[in-house]
Amino acid sequence: MTEAVSPHTPEPPKAPAAPSATLDKRKTIILGVIGLAALVLIFWRVIPSIGSYADAWAAIQNMGWASAVGVVIALVIYLAVYGFTFPAAAPGLTYWQGQQVNQAAFAISNGIPGGGAVGLAVQYGMLTSHGITPAATTAAISAVGLWSVFVTLGFPILGVLALVVSGQAGGAYVAVALIGLAVLAAAVLILVLVVRSENLAKRLAEWGNRLLKPFAKRIKKLAELDLVPAMLNFRSSIYSVVATRSLRLTLAQSGIFFTQFLILYVALRGIEGWDSAGTAFLIAFGAFAISQLGLMIPITPGGVGTVDAFMISILVAAGTANATAVAAALVWRAASFVPQIIVGVLALVSWYRKAGKTYAAASATKPS
Numbered sequence: 538m539t540e541a542v543s544p545h546t547p548e549p550p551k552a553p554a555a556p557s558a559t560l561d562k563r564k565t566i567i568l569g570v571i572g573l574a575a576l577v578l579i580f581w582r583v584i585p586s587i588g589s590y591a592d593a594w595a596a597i598q599n600m601g602w603a604s605a606v607g608v609v610i611a612l613v614i615y616l617a618v619y620g621f622t623f624p625a626a627a628p629g630l631t632y633w634q635g636q637q638v639n640q641a642a643f644a645i646s647n648g649i650p651g652g653g654a655v656g657l658a659v660q661y662g663m664l665t666s667h668g669i670t671p672a673a674t675t676a677a678i679s680a681v682g683l684w685s686v687f688v689t690l691g692f693p694i695l696g697v698l699a700l701v702v703s704g705q706a707g708g709a710y711v712a713v714a715l716i717g718l719a720v721l722a723a724a725v726l727i728l729v730l731v732v733r734s735e736n737l738a739k740r741l742a743e744w745g746n747r748l749l750k751p752f753a754k755r756i757k758k759l760a761e762l763d764l765v766p767a768m769l770n771f772r773s774s775i776y777s778v779v780a781t782r783s784l785r786l787t788l789a790q791s792g793i794f795f796t797q798f799l800i801l802y803v804a805l806r807g808i809e810g811w812d813s814a815g816t817a818f819l820i821a822f823g824a825f826a827i828s829q830l831g832l833m834i835p836i837t838p839g840g841v842g843t844v845d846a847f848m849i850s851i852l853v854a855a856g857t858a859n860a861t862a863v864a865a866a867l868v869w870r871a872a873s874f875v876p877q878i879i880v881g882v883l884a885l886v887s888w889y890r891k892a893g894k895t896y897a898a899a900s901a902t903k904p905s
Contacts, residue, residue, distance in 0.1 A: 592859070592860035592863075592864075593860050593861075593863040593864035593867060594864070595860070596808050596858075596860045596861050596864040597808060597864045597867070597868060599808065599810075600804075600807045600808050600868075601807065603807075604803065604804070604806070604807025604808075604811070605807070607803040607807060608800060608803050608804050608807065608868065608872050609872075610803075611796065611799040611800040611803050611872075612800055612872050612873065612876060614796050614799065615793070615796035615797055615799070615800060615873065616640075616876070616877065616880060618789075618792040618793055618796045619636070619639055619640065619643075619793055619877075620632055620633070620635045620636030620639060620640070621635065621788075621789040621792060622635065622639055622681050622684075622786070622789040622790060622793070623635035623638050623639055623660075623664070623677055623681060625782060625785035625786045625788070625789040626676070626677035626680045626681050626778055626782060626785075626786055627664060627669050627673055627674070627676075627677035628673070628782075629668065629669060630664070630667060630669060630677075631667075634663075634667045636884065637663065637884045637887065637888050638660055638663045638664060638667075640877065640880050640881040640884040641659055641660075641663065641881050641882075641884040641885035641888060642656040642657075642659055642660045642663075642881070643656075643877055643878070643881045644877070644878050644879075644880075644881025644882050644884070644885060645659055645881070645885070646838065646839075647838040647839040647841075647874070647878065648838065648878050648881075648882075657678060659885070660674075660678050661674055661675075661678065663888055664677060664678070666888070676775050676777070676778050677778065679771060679775050679778075680775055680778040680779070680782070680786060681786070681790075683728065683775075684786045684787065684789075684790045685790055686724070687721065687724065687725065687787075687790070688787075688790045688791060688793075688794055689829050689830070689832050689833060690717055690720055690721040690724070690833075691717075691721050692791075692794055692826040692829060693717050693826050693827045693829060693830050694717050694718050694721070695822075695826055696822060696823040696824070696825070696826025696827040696829075697717075697823065697826075697827065698823075699819040699820070699822045699823035699826065700819070700820065700823035700827075700851075700855070702819055703817055703819045703820050703823065703855070705820060705823070705854075705855045705856075717830070727741070728779065729779075731768070731771075731772055732772060732775065732776055732779050732780070735769065735772065738768050738769060738772045739765055739768065739769065741768065742764040742765040742767070742768035742769070743764075743765060745764045745768075746763065746764050746765070749764075794826075794829070797825075797869075797873055798821075798822060798825045798826075800869050800872050800873050801821065801825050801848075801865060801866075801869040802818065802821050802822075802825075804864075804865045804868040804869050804872070805821055805852075805857075805861070805862075805865035808861050808864050808865055808868070809858075809861055816852065816855070816856070816857045816861075820852070820855045820856075820857075821852070823851065823855075824848050824851035824852045824855065825848060827847065827851055828844045828845075828847035828848035828851060829844060830847070831843035831844035831845075831846070831847045832844060839874060841870065841874065845866045845867075845870055848862075848866050848869075849862045849863055849866050852865070852866075
């Protein structure tokens with residue numbers, strides 16, 4: 538006799554297939570060329586039109602050693618906080634294992650054009666090598682990705698509120714906040730409803746199938762695509778994470794955001810001089826938070842260039858000196874991006890030398 542399944546509790550998900558870690562060379566080249574062109578345009582034309590690199594470098598040189606040490610301390614805090622996301626989503630994963638997974642995935646996803654898919658495959662391999670079941674691994678990766686999107690959409694709303702309180706926000710910023718709030722609310726509502734109702738999840742997937750049907754004649758992969766099994770399996774895998782670990786995930790992802798902002802704020806005030814009035818905390822926070830919407834433009838890895846240009850423009854519009862805004866953004870980017878790529882590569886090498894070889898050998902012996 539089979540046990541009845543509650544309408545709110547989905548059946549255990551089927552064991553998912555491991556994602557592929559193979560790079561699509563053609564896609565990688567195309568994305569690399571597009572990303573490089575965007576970087577050249579932004580750093581050669583857009584940012585210099587706002588503030589001179591020569592003036593920015595002069596401003597950086599005026600930053601005292603105490604502020605430089607402050608930036609390093611903020612960086613260390615940020616890197617430390619970065620390790621909490623996967624332990625928050627995957628019960629049984631230790632903090633150091635979570636650090637290893639997240640840092641390695643960051644290095645691959647942000648260091649290789651089109652490396653996002655490879656980053657997911659590496660996350661899957663590392664998590665399962667640490668004893669996390671395939672189903673729990675898929676749930677953790679999905680949840681961490683979703684919460685990252687929620688934070689990226691949610692914090693710009695707080696950024697607009699910060700600018701409003703500072704007397705800096707105009708109608709355009711308020712419109713962005715309202716649109717962001719509507720999108721975020723809709724995304725969260727859909728997630729909650731999908732998790733609570735299998736019938737709704739199925740209907741949404743069927744609606745998605747109908748939406749894609751007109752394109753199926755031109756794209757062969759879409760003709761064979763059925764979203765219903767994927768949606769139901771997604772619901773089954775992520776149910777327990779959403780039900781029991783939402784607060785942990787929210788705190789972990791928010792911590793990443795706030796510690797990244799800390800790097801920018803210490804750099805900005807260090808360049809301006811802590812003894813001067815300088816840029817107000819709320820204005821700096823607003824500029825940083827709103828600029829994170831640049832992450833939703835998948836032209837360059839990690840929003841390099843797009844986020845920076847948005848941030849500089851908002852700071853300058855709020856009264857920060859042009860050279861200071863450019864200098865602070867350059868210090869923030871160099872401090873928060875380059876060291877993390879290095880840490881991620883070291884984490885990947887460390888994992889491969891220990892658990893990675895065993896995992897790769899075991900995967901190679903499994904029947905296809």
